[in-house]
Amino acid sequence: MSIPLVVNGRSYSLEVDPQTPLLTALREHLDLTGSKYGCGEGLCGACTVLVEGKAQRSCVTPVSSVRGKKITTIEGLAHGDDLHPVQQAFLDEGAMQCAFCTSGMIMSAVSLLNRNREPSEKQIVDAMDGNVCRCGTHTRVIAAIQRAGRQMSESKETRR
Amino acid sequence: MTTKNIVRVDIEPERYELAERPTYYFDVDRRDFFKFLGAGALVVCALKSPGLGQESGRAHGRGDALPNDIASWLQVSENGRVTVYTGKVEIGQNIRTSLSQAVSEELHVPIERIDLVMGDTQLTPFDMGTFGSRTTPTMNLQLRKVSGAARDVLIAMAAKQWNTEPAKLVAADGKVADPAGNRSIEYAELVKGKQLTATLPAEDPLIPASDWKVAGTSVPKVNGRDFVTGKHRYPSDQTLPDMLYGKVLRPPSFGATLVSADTQKAEQMGATVVRDGNFVGVAAPTTAQAETAVATIQAKWNEVSQPSNKELFDYLRENTTNGSDPTGDGDRFESGSVDQAFSSSSHTLKATYTVQYIAHTPLETRAALAQWDADHLTVWTGTQRPFGVREQLAEAFHLPEEKIRVLMPDMGSGYGGKHTGETAVEAARLARATRHPVKVVWTREEEFTWAYFRPAGVMDVKSAVNSDGMLTAWEFHNYNSGSAGIRPYYEIPNQRIIFHPVKSPLRQGSYRALAATANHFAREAHMDEIAHSLKMDPLEFRLKNLKNERLRAVFEAAAKKFGWGKAKTGPGQGYGMGGGYEKLGNVATFAEVHVDRKSGEVRVKRVVTAFECGAIVNPDGLKNQVEGSNIQGLGGALFEAIQFKDGKILNAALSEYRVPRFSDVPQMETVLLDRKDLPSAGAGECPLVGLAPAIGNAIFDATGVRLRALPLVPDGLKAT
Numbered sequence: 001m002s003i004p005l006v007v008n009g010r011s012y013s014l015e016v017d018p019q020t021p022l023l024t025a026l027r028e029h030l031d032l033t034g035s036k037y038g039c040g041e042g043l044c045g046a047c048t049v050l051v052e053g054k055a056q057r058s059c060v061t062p063v064s065s066v067r068g069k070k071i072t073t074i075e076g077l078a079h080g081d082d083l084h085p086v087q088q089a090f091l092d093e094g095a096m097q098c099a100f101c102t103s104g105m106i107m108s109a110v111s112l113l114n115r116n117r118e119p120s121e122k123q124i125v126d127a128m129d130g131n132v133c134r135c136g137t138h139t140r141v142i143a144a145i146q147r148a149g150r151q152m153s154e155s156k157e158t159r160r
Numbered sequence: 161m162t163t164k165n166i167v168r169v170d171i172e173p174e175r176y177e178l179a180e181r182p183t184y185y186f187d188v189d190r191r192d193f194f195k196f197l198g199a200g201a202l203v204v205c206a207l208k209s210p211g212l213g214q215e216s217g218r219a220h221g222r223g224d225a226l227p228n229d230i231a232s233w234l235q236v237s238e239n240g241r242v243t244v245y246t247g248k249v250e251i252g253q254n255i256r257t258s259l260s261q262a263v264s265e266e267l268h269v270p271i272e273r274i275d276l277v278m279g280d281t282q283l284t285p286f287d288m289g290t291f292g293s294r295t296t297p298t299m300n301l302q303l304r305k306v307s308g309a310a311r312d313v314l315i316a317m318a319a320k321q322w323n324t325e326p327a328k329l330v331a332a333d334g335k336v337a338d339p340a341g342n343r344s345i346e347y348a349e350l351v352k353g354k355q356l357t358a359t360l361p362a363e364d365p366l367i368p369a370s371d372w373k374v375a376g377t378s379v380p381k382v383n384g385r386d387f388v389t390g391k392h393r394y395p396s397d398q399t400l401p402d403m404l405y406g407k408v409l410r411p412p413s414f415g416a417t418l419v420s421a422d423t424q425k426a427e428q429m430g431a432t433v434v435r436d437g438n439f440v441g442v443a444a445p446t447t448a449q450a451e452t453a454v455a456t457i458q459a460k461w462n463e464v465s466q467p468s469n470k471e472l473f474d475y476l477r478e479n480t481t482n483g484s485d486p487t488g489d490g491d492r493f494e495s496g497s498v499d500q501a502f503s504s505s506s507h508t509l510k511a512t513y514t515v516q517y518i519a520h521t522p523l524e525t526r527a528a529l530a531q532w533d534a535d536h537l538t539v540w541t542g543t544q545r546p547f548g549v550r551e552q553l554a555e556a557f558h559l560p561e562e563k564i565r566v567l568m569p570d571m572g573s574g575y576g577g578k579h580t581g582e583t584a585v586e587a588a589r590l591a592r593a594t595r596h597p598v599k600v601v602w603t604r605e606e607e608f609t610w611a612y613f614r615p616a617g618v619m620d621v622k623s624a625v626n627s628d629g630m631l632t633a634w635e636f637h638n639y640n641s642g643s644a645g646i647r648p649y650y651e652i653p654n655q656r657i658i659f660h661p662v663k664s665p666l667r668q669g670s671y672r673a674l675a676a677t678a679n680h681f682a683r684e685a686h687m688d689e690i691a692h693s694l695k696m697d698p699l700e701f702r703l704k705n706l707k708n709e710r711l712r713a714v715f716e717a718a719a720k721k722f723g724w725g726k727a728k729t730g731p732g733q734g735y736g737m738g739g740g741y742e743k744l745g746n747v748a749t750f751a752e753v754h755v756d757r758k759s760g761e762v763r764v765k766r767v768v769t770a771f772e773c774g775a776i777v778n779p780d781g782l783k784n785q786v787e788g789s790n791i792q793g794l795g796g797a798l799f800e801a802i803q804f805k806d807g808k809i810l811n812a813a814l815s816e817y818r819v820p821r822f823s824d825v826p827q828m829e830t831v832l833l834d835r836k837d838l839p840s841a842g843a844g845e846c847p848l849v850g851l852a853p854a855i856g857n858a859i860f861d862a863t864g865v866r867l868r869a870l871p872l873v874p875d876g877l878k879a880t
Contacts, residue, residue, distance in 0.1 A: 033397035034390020038523050039604045039814040074390035087388040098252025099387035100523040100572030125822045134523050136791030138825045
């Protein structure tokens with residue numbers, strides 16, 4: 001069965017089982033390996049992508065459920081060499097160690113900031129609690145999200 | 161027991177780490193797959209021109225003997241970039257950055273121009289592995305020496321070219337300059353792509369930490385941009401043309417042996433099935449196909465009875481191996497007259513502490529991509545010991561190590577959990593049969609089940625103090641956890657310390673800080689118990705029995721920052737501390753907890769850590785390691801425990817095995833003591849050891865309930 005996918009502004013048609021997880025489609029069929037497998041249960045957030053601007057766990061998303069929808073992965077977040085403010089903020093705050101969680105963290109953060117540019121710490125913790133970081137960079141991630149939010153408010157970064 | 165002195169036998173950390181052997185021994189000889197191989201295999205990796213040490217066919221030795229020639233470690237290319245070769249690997253501890261700082265500092269080259277080749281068995285000098293917090297004290301030092309020697313060689317080359325004295329020249333910014341002659345020359349122009357063949361001088365003063373300009377500063381992660389853009393390819397992201405995906409049939413329980421396997425359906429589906437001894441695996445063009453194929457295999461297994469964690473601690477006590485643990489020996493230490501000291505003391509205390517098995521749960525599961533070219537094997541895999549994995553592959557496939565290359569792309573963490581090469585062996589076995597490159601990535605369930613665990617343990621502690629609050633005797637038995645950090649740093653004249661190795665019911669191995677977490681938990685909890693039994697302040701009691709100045713300094717610094725001695729501000733609040741000395745670092749951790757006895761909720765509200773590991777190489781990176789240790793340590797301290805029964809792991813999923821999350825993270829304050837007069841030590845492990853006892857002691861302070869088992873409150877702490 002052919003499934004139409006729109007990923008990072010490009011259109012694809014995939015010949016896969018409709019139940020194939022979006023994560024597998026991205027990684028195995030489109031070679032977009034920035035989204036990571038961490039748990040396969042939607043509980044670690046490493047696979048997070050944006051579907052129509054909202055964070056979604058791609059490992060538990062059947063590819064058929066997002067046909068034709070606008071999907072953004074970590075690879076599609078920057079404009080050429082210009083990083084998204086959240087990407088830049090993660091660099092500025094040193095909000096990573098092994099960074100395996102980072103792409104999922106960034107996508108969840110973008111989703112949060114798309115809704116709320118000035119989230120409180122409590123709102124950040126609530127929004128990010130489904131993203132696991134085993135190295136323990138949580139406090140920096142919170143700082144990075146606050147920094148990016150301020151940046152986005154100033155520059156009126158548009159939704160992606 | 162007698163009181164005669166027993167010779168101390170240390171477990172070498174390296175040997176402790178090497179306990180795990182490969183899972184499979186293949187009967188490959190009778191299967192002549194190689195007759196098919198050779199012509200079609202692709203070689204996709206353009207090799208960098210290896211340094212001299214590499215060309216000499218692994219001439220340099222093993223162990224701690226590091227190659228002595230500059231070319232083994234460092235090369236200046238014609239384009240002005242500097243390539244550095246090290247067998248250490250990047251697993252999130254940010255040594256790619258800190259080692260680059262060391263090179264930049266001594267070689268006087270901007271850090272942006274330095275490339276590190278790490279953990280590639282073909283290109284880098286042999287390295288035992290990245291563990292034991294050894295990178296900073298050994299590799300950082302080595303690369304400083306190499307870079308300093310290279311800088312001097314470059315200056316000498318320029319001096320010769322200009323017919324002047326080396327002492328009149330200065331090296332800076334990748335150039336040698338002659339201030340008097342108003343001229344300069346790029347390193348690249350001097351070297352012209354050739355190798356620096358000199359060896360390291362016996363005596364070569366390094367730049368002292370007090371004069372550091374690049375080292376000692378918070379240089380950000382050197383390739384950070386690749387991580388925030390998804391560009392970096394972790395081991396599990398590696399691909400090759402015509403690659404297949406592999407899946408392995410897992411036994412229903414530990415120790416089960418394969419009786420029979422009907423693989424017909426899997427083969428009919430187009431998957432390649434490999435059976436070799438206990439190994440049954442499939443390879444197919446997609447993960448989905450491989451998963452479906454392996455699920456169709458009908459296998460019969462012989463299962464054996466296994467202990468469960470219900471009887472774990474009794475089992476550990478009853479199954480000691482009398483010094484024949486996997487590493488070969490135990491650890492015993494005795495000083496003074498222990499029995500006499502106890503019998504003459506009026507104040508003794510006895511308690512038993514336990515720790516459960518826990519899983520490393522690296523966010524990236526084990527992964528490997530293997531490719532054969534005739535009888536040469538190349539494997540990209542996530543491991544802390546690429547050379548160890550090469551050895552395992554050589555053993556499994558009966559090949560000389562020269563025919564095997566293991567590469568380690570910067571991976572999604574390890575925490576001591578990735579010392580072994582399971583996926584490398586599995587992928588290589590499948591690749592050998594299919595004549596295609598094969599990638600094996602473990603599921604989370606496989607990672608929870610077929611990796612190895614931090615050892616569970618039982619610690620029996622007995623102590624004696626005199627009326628002045630001075631420790632007089634200390635007896636400490638550790639069953640199974642290990643001997644890391646087992647020796648007290650408190651001044652105690654009479655000591656008996658024994659590590660009892662046990663035949664572990666679960667596959668176990670290294671974990672960040674090893675047994676130091678268990679041993680510090682038992683010791684620091686016990687210190688708290690003694691202090692309370694004496695009605696002494698726990699800090700005062702510790703300091704009274706502590707001479708080590710570095711350790712006193714961190715306790716005092718953390719106490720000051722924490723505000724030790726301040727009054728409680730509400731019900732359910734408690735303060736506690738723990739600390740110690742491990743892997744050349746000194747830590748003191750103070751915690752504030754809130755316990756709601758009605759709901760049972762225990763929250764760690766605030767953690768203050770003071771840490772000292774000599775001259776700091778990268779303050780921000782160090783802070784990241786300290787805070788990361790505390791957050792990771794929350795799991796093992798509060799709620800992480802592997803549940804097992806009948807040879808099965810019962811909570812092999814993130815939905816059933818709780819790891820710390822954002823909502824668990826306390827307010828954290830970190831005090832870094834920078835001792836520029838002392839050699840730099842590692843920091844990946846030591847900061848972890850103070851947390852669990854600090855929390856346990858704070859819970860006691862809040863509730864009067866003494867918890868002696870890790871995890872402390874997997875089900876909360878409801879009033880009964």
